[in-house]
Amino acid sequence: MADLQHFGYFFSRGFGPQAWGRADWDWGHDWTKPDLYQQSVRALEQAGMDLVIAEDAISLGSPATLDLRIRQAYGGPKHDPLLLAPYLFAATEHIGIAPTVNAGITPPYLAARQAASLAHLSSDRFGLNVVTDTGSARHVGAAPLPHDAAYDRAEEWITLLRRLWHSWGDGYVGDPTEWHFADGDALDAFHHEGAYFTAAGPLNALPLDSDPVVVSPGGSGRGLGFAGTHSDVQLALAPLTADAVRSYRSRVLTAAADAGRTRDDVRVLFVLKPVVVSSPDEADRLVAASRHPSDADLRAAAVAWSSDSETDLLALDLDAPVPAGTFGDHVSAGTIRGLLGDTPDAPLRELLTRKARLGRISTREGFVGTAEEFADFAEELGADADNDGFILSGDLHPAQVYRMTGELVPALRRRGLLRREYGDGGLRANLFDF
Numbered sequence: 001m002a003d004l005q006h007f008g009y010f011f012s013r014g015f016g017p018q019a020w021g022r023a024d025w026d027w028g029h030d031w032t033k034p035d036l037y038q039q040s041v042r043a044l045e046q047a048g049m050d051l052v053i054a055e056d057a058i059s060l061g062s063p064a065t066l067d068l069r070i071r072q073a074y075g076g077p078k079h080d081p082l083l084l085a086p087y088l089f090a091a092t093e094h095i096g097i098a099p100t101v102n103a104g105i106t107p108p109y110l111a112a113r114q115a116a117s118l119a120h121l122s123s124d125r126f127g128l129n130v131v132t133d134t135g136s137a138r139h140v141g142a143a144p145l146p147h148d149a150a151y152d153r154a155e156e157w158i159t160l161l162r163r164l165w166h167s168w169g170d171g172y173v174g175d176p177t178e179w180h181f182a183d184g185d186a187l188d189a190f191h192h193e194g195a196y197f198t199a200a201g202p203l204n205a206l207p208l209d210s211d212p213v214v215v216s217p218g219g220s221g222r223g224l225g226f227a228g229t230h231s232d233v234q235l236a237l238a239p240l241t242a243d244a245v246r247s248y249r250s251r252v253l254t255a256a257a258d259a260g261r262t263r264d265d266v267r268v269l270f271v272l273k274p275v276v277v278s279s280p281d282e283a284d285r286l287v288a289a290s291r292h293p294s295d296a297d298l299r300a301a302a303v304a305w306s307s308d309s310e311t312d313l314l315a316l317d318l319d320a321p322v323p324a325g326t327f328g329d330h331v332s333a334g335t336i337r338g339l340l341g342d343t344p345d346a347p348l349r350e351l352l353t354r355k356a357r358l359g360r361i362s363t364r365e366g367f368v369g370t371a372e373e374f375a376d377f378a379e380e381l382g383a384d385a386d387n388d389g390f391i392l393s394g395d396l397h398p399a400q401v402y403r404m405t406g407e408l409v410p411a412l413r414r415r416g417l418l419r420r421e422y423g424d425g426g427l428r429a430n431l432f433d434f
């Protein structure tokens, strides 16, 4: 039997129109109502997932590219996943829920209080996915910060949240025989004036047995440093070869060691979007069909990348390289790299063709395969790269969840890679019990 790994789900479109543009839309769920998400998280809990992470952005993006962002609902609308979390907790017992919270948007006192309230309500199943996007600063009257300064601010933010969560010290007594609720003198009425925030303690929420779980997704040097220092889970995006996984893990674990933490204090979970099919022949057929994408396939890829890059790729010449200066300052370097790769001079048609092409998991060229082939792959990365586990990514829609996990869960369980039961300690225990 292989060692157990950790599995979770990234609700990658955020709290928006799940399945829009796909046949699953005709299941007729109303994406603005809780039932769709409650059904999905129940299925994911039955599947033994540690947690569900909800993507979010508070903005529809640059005013110049609003139509690109919403025409196919790639960039919005998005409702606030923090407010969806209580509905998901009410529908489940063990799985953790980690909505995205932007450290530049939600003031630290408010974030600490919301997180503490949700951690109590859910019996410690709450986590926060801390992001540093600065493009939406204008919506709250803040100045956008450069990349590294946004991480400086996020470090100050999370340090303040922890100070607030601990601001009752051992002042909570809770003794009804003496009607003695708490010792005010033990509370930390601190005043913080930092580079980015002014805030005062103590928090007016009851202390917690353990801090809410902190998730982070940033993949730059600063992002991995933040993960090593502050996070319980790194939502990792990297090529899924043993070498790349080992190298990514070691960068996070080195940062953890530098911060006085150990490899057992942080889980590095790699994002994976599997296309699980029922036979190797079917997988081969899908991959072969994608070798020569149709104009409609290229257009769909162009629409998706236009939204992600907030740049109208549909207006460009398909048979010429993307002209220098096409991407404005608002576009993330990671997104540009994701599209251009190592070939910035390739014609756009070739770039989009690559994006539309699929590959087989059995040859490690892509993510199309049978459940057994995925289980082989997960087992191999566990053995060869000491991988902690994976975050599956997709819409939070029951049809999509079952399509992805229906055959995968039994295959992973037969290998001993996926839990069959939960402990009782909430999200932190899900992540650190093994």
Ligand SMILES: Cc1cc2nc3c(=O)[nH]c(=O)nc-3n(C[C@H](O)[C@H](O)[C@H](O)COP(=O)(O)O)c2cc1C
Pocket (backbone or CB within 6 Å): 054, 055, 056, 057, 100, 102, 130, 131, 132, 133, 147, 217, 218, 219, 220, 221, 222, 223, 224, 235, 236, 237, 271, 332, 334
């Ligand atoms: C897998 C993954 C998920 C992310 N999810 C979000 C998100 O939900 N909301 C957001 O604003 N940014 C999200 N980001 C962006 C990061 O928070 C960060 O702003 C961006 O990656 C830039 O930081 P970096 O240069 O350290 O990667 C995500 C990034 C990755 C790789």
